[in-house]
Amino acid sequence: MPSAIVRGATGQPGAAAYPSGITTGIFNELNFVIPDYIPGIVAKYGNSSYMLAMEILGRTTVEQSTTSTNTFSHFEKGRPFGSGIVLNTVAQGASGAAISITLKSPQSYNDGATGTQSPFLLNQTVKLRSNGLKYKITAITRTAGAFVVELTPLGAYTVHSGTGTSILAGEGLETFGNQLAGESSDSQGTQQQKMYRYDNTATVLRASVKSSDLAHMNKTQIDFGGGDHYEPALAVQTMNQNMMMNIEDAVMEGVPYSNIASTTGTVGVLPDVTSRGSEVDYVSGSVSVGDFQNLTNVFDSNGGPREYHGLQDLKQRQDFNNTLFGIYRNGAISYGSVGESAEAAVSYGFKSFSTDTFDFHFHRYKGFTAQAVFGYTPTVGDYRANFGLFVPQGMTQDAGTNDTRPYMQWVYQTNPDIPAGTRIYSWDLGYTKQTKTTEASNKYEQIAYVGSRVIAAEQFAIMKGLVS
Amino acid sequence: MANATTAPLTKKDVLDVNVDGEIVKEGSPEHIALSQEFDTNKNYVFQLATENLVRELPVIDKRTNRAEPHKKFKPWQNIVLSSQIVWKGQRRNIRYYDGCTSIFQDQQPKDKEVVDQLIKQTRQRAFLDGKIVLSGDERMLLLYMYICSWNGESEFRTRTADSIFVPVDKSKMANKTANKIDKMMEALKASKEASVSKMLVHANYLGIPEFDWDSNNPLTPEEIRTLYREEAAKDPFGFMDSYGNKAIEIKFYINKALLDGTINTKYNPNKATWGTANTEICNISGLKSYEAIAEKLLEFSQLDAGAEFATQIRNLYSK
Numbered sequence: 001m002p003s004a005i006v007r008g009a010t011g012q013p014g015a016a017a018y019p020s021g022i023t024t025g026i027f028n029e030l031n032f033v034i035p036d037y038i039p040g041i042v043a044k045y046g047n048s049s050y051m052l053a054m055e056i057l058g059r060t061t062v063e064q065s066t067t068s069t070n071t072f073s074h075f076e077k078g079r080p081f082g083s084g085i086v087l088n089t090v091a092q093g094a095s096g097a098a099i100s101i102t103l104k105s106p107q108s109y110n111d112g113a114t115g116t117q118s119p120f121l122l123n124q125t126v127k128l129r130s131n132g133l134k135y136k137i138t139a140i141t142r143t144a145g146a147f148v149v150e151l152t153p154l155g156a157y158t159v160h161s162g163t164g165t166s167i168l169a170g171e172g173l174e175t176f177g178n179q180l181a182g183e184s185s186d187s188q189g190t191q192q193q194k195m196y197r198y199d200n201t202a203t204v205l206r207a208s209v210k211s212s213d214l215a216h217m218n219k220t221q222i223d224f225g226g227g228d229h230y231e232p233a234l235a236v237q238t239m240n241q242n243m244m245m246n247i248e249d250a251v252m253e254g255v256p257y258s259n260i261a262s263t264t265g266t267v268g269v270l271p272d273v274t275s276r277g278s279e280v281d282y283v284s285g286s287v288s289v290g291d292f293q294n295l296t297n298v299f300d301s302n303g304g305p306r307e308y309h310g311l312q313d314l315k316q317r318q319d320f321n322n323t324l325f326g327i328y329r330n331g332a333i334s335y336g337s338v339g340e341s342a343e344a345a346v347s348y349g350f351k352s353f354s355t356d357t358f359d360f361h362f363h364r365y366k367g368f369t370a371q372a373v374f375g376y377t378p379t380v381g382d383y384r385a386n387f388g389l390f391v392p393q394g395m396t397q398d399a400g401t402n403d404t405r406p407y408m409q410w411v412y413q414t415n416p417d418i419p420a421g422t423r424i425y426s427w428d429l430g431y432t433k434q435t436k437t438t439e440a441s442n443k444y445e446q447i448a449y450v451g452s453r454v455i456a457a458e459q460f461a462i463m464k465g466l467v468s
Numbered sequence: 469m470a471n472a473t474t475a476p477l478t479k480k481d482v483l484d485v486n487v488d489g490e491i492v493k494e495g496s497p498e499h500i501a502l503s504q505e506f507d508t509n510k511n512y513v514f515q516l517a518t519e520n521l522v523r524e525l526p527v528i529d530k531r532t533n534r535a536e537p538h539k540k541f542k543p544w545q546n547i548v549l550s551s552q553i554v555w556k557g558q559r560r561n562i563r564y565y566d567g568c569t570s571i572f573q574d575q576q577p578k579d580k581e582v583v584d585q586l587i588k589q590t591r592q593r594a595f596l597d598g599k600i601v602l603s604g605d606e607r608m609l610l611l612y613m614y615i616c617s618w619n620g621e622s623e624f625r626t627r628t629a630d631s632i633f634v635p636v637d638k639s640k641m642a643n644k645t646a647n648k649i650d651k652m653m654e655a656l657k658a659s660k661e662a663s664v665s666k667m668l669v670h671a672n673y674l675g676i677p678e679f680d681w682d683s684n685n686p687l688t689p690e691e692i693r694t695l696y697r698e699e700a701a702k703d704p705f706g707f708m709d710s711y712g713n714k715a716i717e718i719k720f721y722i723n724k725a726l727l728d729g730t731i732n733t734k735y736n737p738n739k740a741t742w743g744t745a746n747t748e749i750c751n752i753s754g755l756k757s758y759e760a761i762a763e764k765l766l767e768f769s770q771l772d773a774g775a776e777f778a779t780q781i782r783n784l785y786s787k
Contacts, residue, residue: 075530117531195530258524267523275520278544281632283551294592296545299542400530458543468552468617468629 057146069411070202070264074455075400078194082119084108084126084149086171092158096140099159100150101167107145108173120149121189125179129172130161136180149173195399201264202413202451203255208237210462213431213440217322236444243424243446248367249409251452269408273389276457278302284386286467287319289355295390295461296356304459305407307359307393313368315386316465320362360390386465396455407456423459462463469786489575497623498556501615504774505619506604507547513636516598517540517620534662541598548632549590551616553624564612570614652704658711659700665786666712669720671696673710715766718778721785722765730784733761740765749777 042213085104093099097220109118112181120126122138126149139150143254151159151167161168178188224233254268278298282291299308312320353360366372378385392407410423418425430442431436454460483494487502506512519540526535550563550573561573565586568576577583593600593609602610613635613650620631662670667689672678676695679686687695700707710716725731732743738753740761750768754760768774769781 071525152499192531196536197530198529199528202527256521256524265524267525271521275523275542277542279542279547283548290587290592298544403627405566466548466618466630466632468626 014215029246070449070455071199071453072202072413072451073197073199073400074405074453076196076198076400076456077399078196082175083118084118084173084175084189086173087169089166089169090159091159091166092164095156095158096153097151097158098152100139100141100148100168101159103147103149103173105147110215117194118147118192118258119175120147121175121191121236122189123178123181125154125176126151126173127176128161128167129174130168133157133160134179135159160267197400198454200267200411200451200453202265202411202449203250203257203265205243205246205448205450206249207239207246207446208260209239209246209444211235211444212429213443216432216442228435232442236395239444239446242447245367245373246449247410247424247448252367252452256454269452270389272452272454272457273460274464276454277460278458279460279462279464281464284315285319286417286468287316287323287465291463292355295463296358298461299358299390299392299459300356302456302458304358305392305394305396306357308361309391309393310360310388311365311368311391312361312362312388312463313384313386314364314372316362316404316463317362319386319465334407361393365389386467389464390461390463392456392459398455405453405455407454407459411451411453413447413451423450477575485730489570490572492556496556501623504611504614504692506607506610507577508603508605510603510604511601512586512610512613513597514600514602514619514633515636516545516559516635517631519598539597541595543597544594545598545632546592547593548618549593549611549612551612551618551629552626553615553617553622554626555624562612562616564590564609568608571615572592572609599636600633632732648704651708652701655700655704655707655711656697658708659697662696662711666717667693667696670711671699672720673713673716674699674707715770717770717786718781719766722769723779724785725781726762726765731765749775 029304037406057153062349087102087104087108090101092097103118103120109120120137120140122137122140126137127134134153134154136148136154138152139148141148154158159167175191177183177191181188208234218231219229220231221229222234223229224231224237250266250268252269253264254271257263279289280294280298282288335397353362368387370376370378370382379464394406395404396407397404412423414420414422415425425448426443426444426446426448428442430437431440433442484491485494485499487499490501490502492497492498492753497725520542521536522538526538528534529536534621549565550561552559552561554560562571563576564571565576566589568586570576577586602613606612613633617621617625617629618758619625620634625631661669668678671692674696676692677687677701678692705785710762724730726733729743731749732741732746733739733752735741735746739749740752742749750765750773752761752764755764765777769778
């Protein structure tokens with residue numbers, strides 16, 4: 001009877017666990033991404049890991065922890081220009097007459113009912129969005145639950161929306177400074193952007209391999225790479241790949257921890273983007289240019305940069321191939337820069353597209369797909385099917401410290417006893433190692449302390465194909 | 469009418485009716501859905517079905533150095549204006565275009581130029597901070613929103629569709645609140661009127677302490693009742709679900725009997741026996757922990773063979 005590879009084709013159930021160990025020498029290529037070795041690393045680990053791509057592009061950071069609680073923070077500023085929304089429709093008065101209008105919360109003011117945080121100041125000029133007419137704020141009443149501003153027309157017209165006879169509920173009031181201060185004007189009030197602090201923590205990831213003396217001694221007929229014919233080489237390589245994916249999943253999807261005592265996880269990129277970023281939905285299989293324009297609209301509204309990475313599962317990539325790349329066969333698509341050369345863009349798995357002043361570099365991201373990673377097809381729902389994450393590129397400044405950082409970051413917490421710059425710390429012990437054990441086996445250990453940082457999550461977006 | 473039939477209508481007798489060009493069975497869910505009337509002076513609200521997870525570490529407003537309120541919904545999400553539904557027992561496509569008089573794709577214009585024009589003139593809609601407000605005069609859009617598969621409460625949604633949003637029905641929410649208040653009144657009444665023995669059993673189940681941990685004094689029945697009434701107000705549904713449950717009562721007595729030695733498990737480790745008479749209650753072989761033995765005795769008390777044991781233990785402790 002011919003021998004067969006058991007479920008070799010599907011790969012299920014994936015890696016086998018050896019609770020009592022197997023064997024070998026350990027590496028940590030991820031700690032040393034040296035340009036000369038990049039092709040080798042990509043060849044060995046493939047180009048599907050976004051973490052590896054980011055390492056190669058130099059977009060991770062090793063954060064020096066300054067607290068024992070392993071918390072790291074960044075600061076973000078709010079919009080510099082304030083606005084308000086009219087709560088109730090109010091009839092216009094006579095031409096030039098002042099009208100009091102109540103504003104909607106929390107769009108116009110917050111801090112509960114008192115409205116201590118609102119962009120409105122006395123003597124300020126405000127403009128109505130529906131018709132561009134300008135008014136002066138001549139009184140502000142901060143009554144509990146009813147923030148009221150009095151608008152006095154700057155010219156000979158009434159207070160009204162569009163071409164109507166009343167100012168309508170939902171009308172937008174846009175604030176400027178005092179544009180009509182007049183002679184001997186006095187000091188004005190102060191407006192200041194809101195400032196937020198985002199805290200996050202690093203989670204701790206572990207992996208181990210144990211190999212017996214005999215596993216380490218018995219040469220096999222298989223070359224596990226680099227001429228190493230000993231079985232532990234495969235186990236260590238699996239550990240490295242698992243650690244890489246483990247870190248990537250922890251950072252991308254987050255690690256909740258409120259229910260497990262004495263641990264800290266990390267928020268994760270996708271939970272942050274899901275809460276604070278925009279979502280563009282389309283019908284799976286029929287993504288259109290209009291859907292893409294939805295995306296560029298939200299990027300434009302939220303001040304997104306010119307360049308984006310689109311991490312996509314294969315189904316969404318196929319949708320895009322059938323529509324966008326099918327339509328724009330001879331233009332718009334370029335294998336342009338993803339931070340390095342066009343050639344590099346291709347070898348790291350990017351394909352690009354430009355529209356509406358934005359450049360998109362698409363990366364087929366295996367981490368979203370169960371079939372590609374785990375070798376099975378989900379049957380009771382797949383939360384990342386037809387899924388894409390759009391990540392702004394370039395650098396942005398921390399609003400509190402002025403440090404320049406990428407929008408999305410892997411933050412590794414350092415240990416003063418571990419060499420600086422180390423992302424994954426590895427050590428070994430055993431009967432042939434420096435630290436001897438009584439048992440005739442060797443142990444290889446890895447540990448990483450890593451968390452996610454998402455700056456300006458509003459400028460990220462999720463694109464999702466819906467299935468009905 | 470002497471000759472009038474009183475027999476109920478059969479399936480054959482149900483009439484077909486035409487609603488906006490769509491033939492449906494009278495009284496069917498399809499008929500009810502299409503016949504909906506919307507008040508043109510009212511607004512209708514829909515909100516995203518999924519709320520944001522609460523951040524483990526809150527966002528801090530640096531001006532006040534206080535946590536920002538949790539935002540329940542993402543800031544922006546568009547609405548997909550086409551969907552498959554299950555209509556009259558089979559799948560059918562619906563889609564919404566501004567100005568089109570039907571939401572059924574097979575009843576809409578098929579000419580490519582007209583369709584392109586309809587697509588272009590249809591305004592994009594989106595949930596802002598999780599909500600969208602639609603005016604009652606947008607009848608076709610409202611029909612689409614109530615019927616499409618993306619609506620988690622639609623009767624016509626396909627099994628496989630993602631639930632994206634739900635209608636915000638104020639009257640339904642008001643009913644829910646009214647039900648809670650009714651249940652709270654019922655629970656408060658029960659907590660006030662329950663006999664002391666009944667209250668003690670139930671309070672034990674609800675986790676109300678019998679001791680004041682600071683002074684180490686046992687709480688009086690009056691003090692326990694105050695805490696018991698507070699619990700009734702706090703979780704009226706949970707309170708009433710367990711109130712008067714006989715199994716809880718038996719379990720309380722079993723725990724007491726195990727604690728005071730009335731039920732003995734030491735004489736023969738494989739058997740639970742009455743402490744004084746050494747009469748076997750039931751077999752507990754293999755069980756060691758106090759909780760497992762108590763569970764086994766409770767299980768036994770619910771069987772026919774354990775009915776006598778249940779009566780005996782109730783008689784012992786319910787005085």
